[in-house]
Amino acid sequence: MSKIVLYEEPDCRGDWKEFTDSVSNLGTESFAKTARSLKVEGKHWVAYKDKAMKRDFMVYGPGEHNNLGCMDREIMSLRLVKEELGNPEIVLYEHVDFRGEPRSIDERVDNLNTAGFNDLVSSHEVKQGVWILYEHFNQTGRRLITFKGEKCSNYCLFNWNDKLSSLRPLLKSDHEV
Incomplete structure (x- = not known):
């Protein structure tokens, strides 16, 4: 199973919220513009700065992302990459x-x-x-x-x-x- 865990502090610390499927508005989860680090397991995830998976984005692969740089406290929606990444x-x-x-x-x-x-x-x-x-x-x-x-x-x-x-x-x- 693929999942993403968003954390309120850098280095995957602090309060957190886990997601196993796409979310078009993190505001409904009380976690909009809150994440400062994240951890991905399984498939890639796309994080967007806008609701409904639009605008600026960053793609995160498996592993810990201890500092989100330009996405720090900016993530508003998430999309799980369900597509196979071979033979593009x-x-x-x-x-x-x-x-x-x-x-x-x-x-x-x-x-x-x-x-x-x-x-x-x-x-x-x-x-x-x-x-x-x-x-x-x-x-x-x-x-x-x-x-x-x-x-x-x-x-x-x-x-x-x-x-x-x-x-x-x-x-x-x-x-x-």
């Missing part, structure tokens, strides 16, 4: 509504420019795994996370049209992303 695949499309030239990607790409596809993506479909998409080269800038089965038909809806420059699959070995 995402299909990127040049235009909205999955039109235009498609590109199937199955590994980390630090610079979509080398593939002639930089700043051209307007939609995607995740076939397998969990993917982190970045606005700039070498996994920098604003980012999005997307999961197996998710289809995003129009990047214009969140001001990402023609901005994707790098991406990477979440790996089992990732400790913190």
